[in-house]
Amino acid sequence: MRILHHLPLSPQCRLVRLVLGEKRLPCELVIERVWEQREEFLALNPAGEVPVLVEENGLAVPGARVICEYLDEAYPDTPLLGRTLAERVEVRRLMDWFESRFAQEVTRNLLGEKVDKRLYGRGHPDGNVLRAGYGNMRFHLDYIGWLAETRSWLAGPSISMADFAAAAQLSALDFIGDVNWAKAPAAKDWYARVKSRPCFRGLLTDRMSGITPPGHYANLDF
């Protein structure tokens, strides 16, 4: 059986889980406590980070972007990177946008302060960093809303890895109750569409000790 080494609240891991689900590729999830730096895990990925996908034939594929490119090449039946050259540029541009810019400007400031700091024993959340994260999120939700209103899906006419990259970040923030959906109706409508897809179910049943997601987290009609 295919294995995904992951952490439940990691947006990169959630992106891969969504893509695996959308492509109907069964996968066993194994939690990897990356901070323990297990030698067997470092042999799979010298960078020591999740996600790492291990195929039944033993091929280890490390890193969300590498896994996404691999899955679309190895299992092309449900293409998620776009069809034309221009579509593929736009899907990858937006994946980069959410994996780099959104992750640094929003997710790191909120999830990083509230969860990672506690996990690694690095003290309490910094109010200034949280405020910056919430401010940046408003801008990003407006951008998502604008994209969703001018196209069928974020990167164009079909659902793509760009939608899953954005939804993966937002789903992790939604788990800790940090997304103010009321202020972003267009982004909320788009997120409801992604959230109602079968591939999303696994994320909605995630539970972690010490964190209770808000009531709307698993609700498709939030």
Added chain:
Amino acid sequence: MRILHHLPLSPQCRLVRLVLGEKRLPCELVIERVWEQREEFLALNPAGEVPVLVEENGLAVPGARVICEYLDEAYPDTPLLGRTLAERVEVRRLMDWFESRFAQEVTRNLLGEKVDKRLYGRGHPDGNVLRAGYGNMRFHLDYIGWLAETRSWLAGPSISMADFAAAAQLSALDFIGDVNWAKAPAAKDWYARVKSRPCFRGLLTDRMSGITPPGHYANLDF
């Protein structure tokens, strides 16, 4: 004519220049002062960063990784992402390694402190950050040397974007005289092989006001 909006010392831009050169795709280089946040440039890339490639048909392709994937799809004659699925995983894993880990642990600590700080008027280099950068570089040069000694090229039997991603980072650091090649003979041998390719010539004739590269920078037998 194809245009690349770039900055001469940006490793991401250098990566794209090497790939364009290796694929023999002519390209006009246009320096983009990203800090001026020109509206016409933000329309090409909302992230406001270089590199951005603009094709003759008007297609704008922003970001080094997006450009690299695009170029290998649009111009497959000289494939640089590997041939088999496993080769492609390894090429992309190493591209990620150099674009993320090497860039953060080495390039940002050295080029960031010595050049970017001056450019943006943010004061003098921090000695502790420089020391961390030099220490991390030793580890990375050892890793490059180990890869180059166990394979023909960094990611496998053929030269690939992984070699160009690594060489792009190192060439920018070499320009400011920050690579101690004497301590890394295996990495040096590999770098000499990449540096002697025709696609490298443009990088070696780069000059910037205010920075004089060391004598060995443009020397193929350094």
